[in-house]
Amino acid sequence: MAKEFLEHHLNMNRRRFLSRLGVGVGSVALGSLMIPDLFGSKEKDALVAGLPHFAPKAKRIIYLFQNGAPSQLDLFDYKPKLIEMFGEDLPASIRMGQRLTGMTANQAKFPLAPSAFKFDQYGQSRAWISELLPHTASVVDELCIIKSMYTEAINHDPALTFFQTGAQVGNRPSMGSWLSYGLGSENKNLPAFCVLLSRGKGNGQGVYSKLWSNGFLDSVHQGVQFSSGDHPVLYLNDPESVSKEDRRKMLDKLSELNQDSYNEFGDPEITTKIQQYEMAYRMQTAVPDITDLSKEPESIVKMYGPDCLVPGTFAANCLLARKLSENGVRFVQLYHQGWDAHDNLPGQMKGQCQDVDQASAALITDLKQRGLLDETLVIWGGEFGRTNYCQGKLEKENYGRDHHPRCFTIWMAGGGVKPGIVYGETDDFGYNIVKDPVHVHDLHATILHLMGLNHEELTYKHLGRRYRLTDVSGNLVKGIIA
């Protein structure tokens, strides 16, 4: 009998246990309803509002990309130690066995090559600038110079792609496309993302349209390339004998047809197409006015340098960038080719700097005198740096430098960055970063932040996962935010 009682008791306990467990599990299930992310059950593509997440410090960006990688050691990162150690081998303790490109990996020696150019300190900030950039030196108190940039790629194309899209492989949206997606366009008569190309005299590296691709984003966010010459935007003009009214009628009809096929197939690319036709129509009036540089007063021409009226030069593109930007283009991306000085670096740098120095500085001054600098972010820099040792034969006045992703210098100015500061430091050899490293993802995160976007929330779901410009990393560089 006692046994039965015990059994009964145990049974009761088990039943009670299970029923209570049921309650517990039920509660957990209830709770899981409040955690939509737990089983990936809910879409969270929040932002399509086209508004900043918080009040932005900058409204627009002009990115003066120096394609080919200018030598930081001959422009900004002054290293007197290299003068002392001219021609000596780069100490292994500094190089630490880091990888080199195939172009110098087989060199027997890595002779340290000091810059052939004089450096001096300028402005209130006393930042070091080389004699190659006299105009940049004159606006140094507007600049936030970052000496501690570093990247992951060691060759041009992956590095450039990484800088522009946050990934070394192609097919991801460009920074400008992300901004267009996140913030929309300011001026409905112009694209939100424009691209301008120029080429210097130095050794050049290609730029390809994948760099301003919208990737998996809607194709309205693609960068629109403005070419030099009579037709800055190709195929924008009406064909001969087509009047404005005819064009309008044609577009209306076409839009109806497209709308019909959208109703039938529901492909969002069709509405994109409709929008693009409309945009092109509006651009027909806006673009000729903006791309006509001949009406710029002589003082402006002298400021940017007389080359600014020669289509296709960096100076002309800077001037055009200012005009696009002041007309509400979110992101104007310039590429200036010709910085890849593996040999005859001093000679090549002189030419390159002549092309870009005056116009870059003029852009800052010009934005400032229009009251636009504090809402426009200007960025200047390449995809990586150049080595402190010589590639090929080393002479005092003639040397070459290989690719160096471990440290390089860029500068930013205007919208929300601290003016007149130098951020980060490299070692005495200019080889490694010793203070405040800034990764490309960090720079992206900071740029988005200045534009009022949280880089972790600016996402787009594609192929079953959410993508960001900063992938899964990126920290704000608080030290440069004003």
Add this chain to the structure above:
Amino acid sequence: MTRLRSIIFTLLIGITALLFFLVLFDSSLQVPAFIQVFGRMHPMILHFPIVLIFFSVITYFFLEPKKIISKELSDTLILLTAFFTVLTSLFGLFLSQEPGYEGDTLVRHKWFGIILSALTLCWYLFRDKLNANSLLPKLKWILSPLLVVIVVIVAHLGANITHGEDFVFAPLQSDKQKPEVPFDQALVFADVIQPILDAKCVTCHNTKKSKGELIMETMEDLLKGGKSGALWDSANPTASLLLKRIHLPETDKKHMPPPGKPSLTDEEMVLLGAWINSGASFTQKLSALPETDTLRLLAASKFDKSSIKTYAFPPADAGTIAKLNNSNRVITAIALQSPALLVHFYNAPFYNQAALKELEPVGKQIVELDLNKMPVTDEDLKVIAGFTNLERLHLNFTNVTTSGINALQGLKKLEMLSLTGTKTDAGLVNAVAPLKSLKNLVAWNTGLEKDQVAALKKSNPGLLVELGYKNDTLVMQLPSPVILNEETTIIEPQLLKMKHYINGAVIRYTTDGTEPDSLKSKVYDEKEMITGTMAIKARAFKPGWHSSALVSQYFYKSTYRPDSVVLTLPSDPKYGSTGPKALFDLIKGENNFAGGQWLGYQNNDMEALAFFNKPVTIKELAVSTLSSVSSYIFPPLKIEVWGGTNPKDLKLIGTIAPKQPAAYEAPQVVPFYLSFEPKTVQCIKLKAVPVSKLPKWHSGKGEKGWAFIDEVFIN
């Protein structure tokens, strides 16, 4: 009663499971609105567990053992305690997901609450065990105070969140804490430097301890210095004792602060350094420092805590905004969930006062208005004056004048006004004076001059005035004119086309190979025809500019083309182009030696024979060569032209000795001419000798040079 207890216990288990589960995924919790209602009940029901815990402690630990109350009542009380504690925690967790709840206090409150929930649950579960094992009397004095203390802590932390820190004792505290100093009034020493010293130095260097005979409490103490001397040396600030000590390696015995004490952050060290370098003033105002001063930049962040501006006014009606929005008048919120609006006008032809007036319903919300390049008149500014929350106003290149600006005096929040390229004048000094909040005036290309800025700064201290870049007196070199003719081989006469990108630049040119000058040379008038071989040399001139560099272009007339050509000596296999044809195919090689048009020679001379079916009378011959010094390509050392009726009967017509480059130069195509008395020939031999030894200055000195030849013109 038992049944009720059973239900409550079951609920308790459920809620506890829910609570711990949600705590685990706290960061990704999303609380729907109806649950928020429960969350907001947290401040109400939290009073139950506080009271119940006190009761239960008394009943369980003190009354029940003495049989003053029944076990059943005691058990019920503990059950209720546990139930309400867990429930309150759960509701609290919901509430904490609402905006505005963050910070260390909240985290502590949350975890103490959870610990308390766990404790009460365990208490109920093990209440009999405690009793049965007669542990109770021993643990009574540990457990009962523990519970009470935790309740008090949780309650106190919760009260801090709701009422603010030290709410209870605030009336008793003396007013020790300094009020927050606004940036404009902050002093460098008192508000930036002293707080660092107080936090990191004064614990040892005070009147009581005075380590190293140094006291760092007041200005006098600091100036006096310590045992090792004065803290800084105004004559040589970088060598100051204080800076030396803080920058010594941390392993150094003299490094300050010493090991074990909180060390200075990098920023603090920079601040101290910047302060001493700037003269260690005790009265300097932070805002009086230049905008780009390191000290100011670093310190400013301390005073500007919230970078996100909040606005007190209500948002405008979304429908109204949508209705007013079009492609020429773009209205956007400055950020998600911000009531503040930004208005941007585009396309001047569409602008009129009505377009501005229509904004009045949202006028209060507009904080930024961009009217650059719109035909805005003084009348329109009266409309803008109604947008009282306006902070930034762009009026560049509009038609406003000084008197119009007077209308803006009511804009008490205006911080930025840009008037570049307007007809405003010196009167701006008075017009802007009442705008006390103005921080930035942009007045490039207006009548406002440097001298007046001083007066403006007097009435509006802190105002930054941007007058822009003036370069009227700057004389620069004009860029070269551009010769547009693409076809340089003249078969049909063609018009010379030149262009200069700078308005008003005059192009002067010569056709005879002489240098053009600014007085006598022909002015380009779009009428010059190129009929034969011609060397165009042109320069641009304009008053106020230096004349441009020379630009030159050779045009080649091609009267006779041979009927057949043979190369009697082979060209280099790498640069063979299309063979002998290449010399007379009218396609000229360009600067790129690998372009496929060039015949290249290094190891042997170039030698070619050209045959005409019928005799021709020639008087001129031009050979186009490439000079690309850095690629080891030089003009030939010598070019010989022979002529006759057949290859066996050739006479030397003439020799050209090309000028050799003397230094590195950019690649260029260089033609060489030979003019001679008319000769009737049927066969021509052409010979060119490559440079045998590169000159000393070249990096390949002594090596064989290359000669590149393409296109020969016979007239």
